[in-house]
Amino acid sequence: MFLNSIFPDPEHAARLMDIAKTSLMPLLKGAIFYSIPLTIITFICGLFLAILTALARISHVKALQVIARIYISAVRGTPLLVQLFIIFYGLPNIGVTIDPYTSAIIGFSLNVGAYASEIIRAAILSIPKGQWEAGYSVGMSYSQVMRRIILPQAAKVSIPPLSNTFISLVKDTSLASLVLVTEMFRRAQEIASTNYEFLLVYSEAALLYWVICFFLSIIQQALEKRLDRYAS
Amino acid sequence: MISIKNLHKRFDKLEVLKGINLEVEKGKVVVVIGPSGSGKTTMLRCLNVLETPSEGNISIEGQSLDFSHTVPKKSIAAFRRLTGMVFQGYNLFPHKTALENVMEGPIIVKKEDKRLAEEKARALLNKVGLSDKVDTYPAHLSGGQQQRVGIARALAMEPEVMLFDEPTSALDPELVGEVLKVMKDLANEGMTMIVVTHEMRFAKEAADEVIFMDQGVIVERGKPDSIFTNPKEERTKRFLNMLQ
Numbered sequence A: 001m002f003l004n005s006i007f008p009d010p011e012h013a014a015r016l017m018d019i020a021k022t023s024l025m026p027l028l029k030g031a032i033f034y035s036i037p038l039t040i041i042t043f044i045c046g047l048f049l050a051i052l053t054a055l056a057r058i059s060h061v062k063a064l065q066v067i068a069r070i071y072i073s074a075v076r077g078t079p080l081l082v083q084l085f086i087i088f089y090g091l092p093n094i095g096v097t098i099d100p101y102t103s104a105i106i107g108f109s110l111n112v113g114a115y116a117s118e119i120i121r122a123a124i125l126s127i128p129k130g131q132w133e134a135g136y137s138v139g140m141s142y143s144q145v146m147r148r149i150i151l152p153q154a155a156k157v158s159i160p161p162l163s164n165t166f167i168s169l170v171k172d173t174s175l176a177s178l179v180l181v182t183e184m185f186r187r188a189q190e191i192a193s194t195n196y197e198f199l200l201v202y203s204e205a206a207l208l209y210w211v212i213c214f215f216l217s218i219i220q221q222a223l224e225k226r227l228d229r230y231a232s
Numbered sequence B: 001m002i003s004i005k006n007l008h009k010r011f012d013k014l015e016v017l018k019g020i021n022l023e024v025e026k027g028k029v030v031v032v033i034g035p036s037g038s039g040k041t042t043m044l045r046c047l048n049v050l051e052t053p054s055e056g057n058i059s060i061e062g063q064s065l066d067f068s069h070t071v072p073k074k075s076i077a078a079f080r081r082l083t084g085m086v087f088q089g090y091n092l093f094p095h096k097t098a099l100e101n102v103m104e105g106p107i108i109v110k111k112e113d114k115r116l117a118e119e120k121a122r123a124l125l126n127k128v129g130l131s132d133k134v135d136t137y138p139a140h141l142s143g144g145q146q147q148r149v150g151i152a153r154a155l156a157m158e159p160e161v162m163l164f165d166e167p168t169s170a171l172d173p174e175l176v177g178e179v180l181k182v183m184k185d186l187a188n189e190g191m192t193m194i195v196v197t198h199e200m201r202f203a204k205e206a207a208d209e210v211i212f213m214d215q216g217v218i219v220e221r222g223k224p225d226s227i228f229t230n231p232k233e234e235r236t237k238r239f240l241n242m243l244q
């Protein structure tokens, strides 16, 4: 009944089925070759940046603290889309031309770097002072205590919030479509612009994002359970 | 030989140590007692330079630090290696097994060969009665076991003196004995020790000297017998009465 009212015409229904089927492959390709690698590469670069930023933020060197604060504040205070546009469309004005994929990696990494640095900083600060003192008392230096004692424990604390960042990133990569990266959503736009079945094609893309994030959250839960086991 | 001269420590305006003078001969065991807030922990932390003294001079086995001017980080790190610290709350590294806890200092700080460090760490854990717990993480050890790992960890750096800050006060009563026994063994082996504790039995059996601290100064010192049975100072008497 309900379906009939949406698709009164069986031929139309058949056409939609057909479009759904034929667009699945290109969408999957966009996900597998662009969205997912973009997420992974960005997350790794961003995490690296985040650790450096967190270390700068809690260091005793005032200049490093200030640089880190400004970076975090600038990234958090401006829309991601605007940042991407500046990198891809803006920089060519001063002679810096970066290809779409690289622009997206830079933009997203800067973002993850800023947001995740706050997670990592909080995790580092959550490690009891006694751990520092125990490290110092056996003669370790600041950097040795940080590397060997504090960061490994902070890593464990920050895994749950960082996996949330990771899952958000999967969805945020759709913004790369606007700087011409042919990731999944860009493919959806291209397909829909030829057959005008926006609802169908975009819903299909949404479903794929959902599936990816669903699997990621299962992995996240498994990971957290594992970590809990070590903790107690 | 340890010598502390005119040690002062201020936190902002609060003066916690008001000129401590103390000499401890090699191989001696000194027990420090005193009311809460008297500065016992702060004194130990100054010896381990976890707290930078505001003023004064500390020397251990010929190496000395003078705090009347700023001391470079390098000399602090070198000085720290002369002392081993055992904390009230154990402060074991939770992400490392008992063995790894003990090996960490020698490998990372002394750059000792891994195999050698492991051999020594096993011997130390054996010595504190934990040879069956080498691969256990701190979370799976009792408080008494954790504290014994803490002692082994400090010993692994082969310090000249061991500092204990109320090592048994966080323990259930039935676990106190096993830690005190390890400490007595150490004392019998000739380790120089400064122990903040209110375990009078330990003080009577193992200490060469008892020091009573109050309000940032050493009020009275003497043999355990004379301090406990025949204290001279009014403040010491009052404190000992309170303990009983």
Ligand SMILES: Nc1ncnc2c1ncn2[C@@H]1O[C@H](COP(=O)(O)OP(=O)(O)OP(=O)(O)O)[C@@H](O)[C@H]1O
Pocket: B011, B014, B016, B034, B035, B036, B037, B038, B039, B040, B041, B042, B043
């Ligand atoms: N980091 C710090 N900043 C400010 N004040 C401090 C600090 N550490 C210790 N104090 C103060 O110094 C005084 C002495 O503290 P300390 O811990 O040395 O005493 P204690 O003799 O070990 O007492 P307890 O028996 O309760 O352990 C206390 O008044 C305490 O509040």
Ligand SMILES: [Mg+2]
Pocket: B040, B041, B042, B165, B166
């Ligand atoms: Mg104390």
